[in-house]
Amino acid sequence: MNWDLATILVILTIVSGLLWVYDKMVFAPRRQRALERADLSIPSSEAERLEANYTPVIVDLGRSLFPVFFIVLLLRSFLVEPFRIPSGSMMPTLLIGDFILVNKFNYGIRLPALNTKVIDIGKPKRGDVVVFRYPEDPSIPFIKRVVGLPGDLVEYNNMRKILYINNEPITQTVNEQRYVGIGAGSDMTGREQRVEHLSDVVDHAILVHPERIRHLPVKKWVIPENEYFVLGDNRDNSKDSRFWGTVPEENLIGRAFFIWMNWDWANGGISWQRLGTYIN
Structure with missing residues (x-):
């Protein structure tokens, strides 16, 4: 169990729920008896009235907050969860300061905190932008794009910046205009923009730095069962499966699908044009 949010x-939720139950069993009957005595005009001392209506502050707070905690827990655990993008590894798809929503339903229902799947609904598809627990430190959420599915043979040519799936190159279209970064991502200005045709239904933008050749050994990865190979869209500025390996299925949190806010101090605050944008 990770001690996360x-x-x-x-x-x-559990603590406030227990306080709510305790109030229902102990203090609520006292309050009811006080109301009945008042309706029957039965004389009672001031001390008796105060005692009948007394509820400890912690119990009162717990019973008041329990519905809030419970509803938030349900929404966050089984429907959607918000995240903030802290780095430029997914540029140009996601920018630093983007606030996104992640669908927790697509890849199955999991118990909160334990992360144990109880209902299997679906699997990630090639091209999905996914949030997951970083395999080397599960307390840290990462976001990348799924490019390799279980059973795939994946290769990345760092000289040409080309991805190969099952020995077939993934085609790319080069944009003649160089990328112009804004705000906290302005240091990416001048990167080459390409559109990667990852599947029949997913075309997405990537950034590459043709002059930057990382001295990575030529390597191919065979993706194990129930694991996924992920890359950042900012290919030369992303710590992804090329460096630390595949993502186990149990580490998945959900599919990123919506940008509801962008806040970047380096760009003057809110970027209004990014609000309400769906993630491709």
Whole structure:
């Protein structure tokens, strides 16, 4: 179990729920008896009235917050979860300061905090932008694009910046205009823009630095069962499966699908044109 926000939210929900139950069993009957005495005009002392209506602050707070914690837990665990993009590894698709929503339903229903799948609904598709727990430190959420599925043979040519799936090159279209970065991503200005035709239904933009040749050994990866090979769209500025390996299925959090806010101090605050954008 990771002591992340989900775990804390589960604990708060349980504690506030127990306080709500305790109030229902102990203090609510006292309040009801006080109301009945008042309706029957039965004399009672001031001390008796105060005692009948007394609820400890912690119990009152718990019963008030329990519905809030419970609803947030349900929404966050089974429907959508918000995240903020802290780096430029997914540029130009996602920019630093993007606030995104992640669909928690697509890849199955998991128990909060335990991350155990209880209902299998679907699997990631090639081209999905996914949020997952970083395999080397599951407390850290990462976001990348799925390019390799279980059973695939994946290769990345670092000289040509070309991806190969099952020995077939993934075609790319080069944009004649160089990328112009804004705000915190302005250091990416001048990168070459390409459109990668990853599948029949997914065409997405990537950034490459043709002059930057990382001295990576030529390597091919055979993707194991229930694992996925992921890359950042900013190919020469992404720590991804080329460096630390595949993502196990149990590390998946969900599919990123929507940008609801962008806040970048280096770009003057809110970037209004990014609000309400779907993620391709």
